[in-house]
Amino acid sequence: MQVSDLSVLFTHTSPENLAVDRVSFTLDRGQTLAIVGESGSGKSVTALSILQLLPYPLATHPQGQIRFYDTELLGASLAVLKSIRGNKISMIFQEPMTSLNPLHTIEQQVGEVLALHRGTSLAEARPRIxxxxxxxxxxxxxQRLQAYPHQLSGGQRQRVMIAMALANEPDLLIADEPTTALDVTIQAQILQLLKELQQKMNMGLLIITHDLNIVRRIADHVCVMQQGKIVESAPVKQLFNAPQHVYTKQLLNAEPNPKLKTTPAQGEPLLKVEQLKVWFPIKQGLLKRTVDYIRAVEQVSFQLHAGQTLGIVGESGSGKTTLALAILRLIRSEGSIIFQNRLLHKMQRAQLRPLRREMQIVFQDPFSSLSPRLSIGQIIGEGITLHRLARNKAEKEQQIIQALIEVGLDPETRHRYPHEFSGGQRQRIAIARVMALKPKLIILDEPTSALDRSVQKQVIELLQSFQQKYQLAYIFISHDLAVIRALSDQLIVMQNGQVVEQGEAQILFNHPQENYTKALLSAAFDLSVNAGE
Structure with missing residues (x-):
């Protein structure tokens, strides 16, 4: 594939504000090209241009060429594009929940790719699926074949997306943040799998990522993008060992620093959880009788004080998010949940509502948690209105502007809609919506998974400053152990719904006792060590 002087302009912006500005690169079979850069730098827009998946005619190409073998893709007919999409060129999208059809089972969705391009029936395709x-x-x-997307964890959904993309053994695979929702052990497996498949099929791989560790591990050549332009392009070893551009150097120096001192517990616990259990019934037969249970969370207990952060780590599907939803009483559970000496587990829905402002959550997938019908200002202002935090319209507007500034977004963007932002920008909007309410407890479910390292570091510093200023308590769920190590005072390690190990974060990071904890730390920090060789 050869991309020459590709430019992208969106009609709501002025002609000089190109989303992609004269980008050029080539990719041969068997090679891996990585495009890196901050959120909003034009990485995904470049990738979507290749398959002509931008919102045309709102998006236009003032200039450029995209040649795949002998086919010009810019302006190609729908018939040509249909024969190439998902067949010759496949794409793994950034947000699996919004890319998968909520009404179709996993078997139907993977089978559809095979049916469209190979004409196989669902029964014939089942062994391949x-x-x-x-x-x-x-x-x-x-057992997952008949599951729907909402029944899978974020990491599991991402794996289904990867399976769909690889179904027809494409010549070119475009992977837009393919491992953001995956825990470190699976991340290493997926990267290894992509490399093996690439060698087996002599496939070209275009990977878009903010994780420089992945770039070092998998790429042959790197293009660094900033504000729509490629500011540096070099072989991977050359770029890591001798970066030329100031921006590239900033990206390489943006690794989060470990937390050096544990915040002492003062006074009564803000949150106390005892013997929490979440079981989901498995129903079968005509009468839908319960035949068994999925034991999603088993007997979890901990205490969290104001000003402290509890990190929860574990592989995808280990019960981390289920535990968080149970604490907030968003799903049914057994056991006791005591918040500010109030027994949440005994409260009715109406009694819980006034407490919602003090207990907030930032969800893993920002696109599906932001209403597409509301502007950013309306999304952030909704909670302010509901909880009557502003005396008048002007004060509310000022609080919205302040929330956007605090998360590093231009206040003028408050009149735009979620689909007009990149994945990382949407996550910052989700954080701004929560911060505007000034809660006492915030549950952060993979809040930095969609963010590049430099913005991730800013968000970590932002969360730390909020915590010191307001004595906030955080429950931080992540598969990124570098981020967990930068923020956490206490740590819980989960596997298959059970707590494998828990205690003070610094002690567990330095002296893990259980084999599972050691395996997680090894996968996470060996990746980092490899990247720094």
Whole structure:
């Protein structure tokens, strides 16, 4: 594939504000090209241009060429594009929840790709579907065939997306943040899998990521993008060992620093959880009788004080998010949840509502948690109005502007809608919506997974400053152990719904006792060590 002087302009912006500005690169079979840069730098817009998936005619190409073999893709007919999309060129999208059809089972969605391009029926395709799901590390693949996307964790959904993309063994695979929702052990497996498949099929791989560790591990050549332009392009070893551009140097120096001192517990616990259990019934037969249970969370207990951060780590599907939703009483559970000496587990829905402002959550997938019908200002202002935090319209507007400034976004963007932002920008909007309410407890479910390292560091520093200023308590769920180590005072390690190990974060990071904890730390920090060789 050869991309020459590609430019992208969106009609709501002025002609000089190109989203992509004269980008050029080539990619040969068997090669891996990585495009890195901050959120909003034009990485995904460049990738979507290749398959002509931008919102045309709102998006236009003032100039440029995209040649795939002998085919010009810019302005190609729909018939040509249909024969290439998902067949010759496949794409793994950044946000799996919004890319998967909520009304179709996993088997139907992977099977559809095979049916469209190979004409196989669902029954004929089943062995291949199982093979693909097993290849990408989806546990209990056969039992997951009839599951719907909402029944899978974020990491599991991402693996299904990867299976769909690889189904027809494409010549070129475009991977837009393919491992953001995956825990470190699966991340290493997926990267290894992509490399093996690439060698087996002599496939070109275009990977878009903010994780420089992944770039070092998998790429042959790197293009660094900033504000729509490629500011540096070099072989991977050359770029890491001798970066030329100031911006590239900033990206390489943006690794979060470990937390040096544990915040002492003062006074009564803000949150006390005892013997919390979440079981989901498995129903079968005509009468839908319960035949068994999925034991999502088993007997979890901990205490959290104001000003402290509890980190929860574990592989995808280990019960981290389920535990968080149970604490907020968003799903049914057994056990006791005591928040500010109030027994949440005994409260009715109406009694809980006034407490919602003090207990907030930032969800993993920002696109599906932001209403597409509301502007950014309306999204942030909704909670302010509901909880009557502003005396008048002007004060409310000022609070919205302040929330956007605090998360590093231009206040003028408050009149725009979620689809007009990149994945990382949407996550910052989700954080701004929560911060505007000044809660006492915030549950952060993978809040930095969609953010590049430099913005991630800013968000971590922002969260730390809020915590010191307002004595906020955080429950921080992440598969990124570097981020967890930068923020956490206490740590819980989960596997298959159970607590494998818990205690003071610094002690667990330096002296893990359980083999599972050691395996997680090894996968996370060996990746980092490899990247720094």
């Amino acid at each position: 199982l093979e693909l799901l097993t290849q990408v590390g989806l546990a209990q693949a056969e």
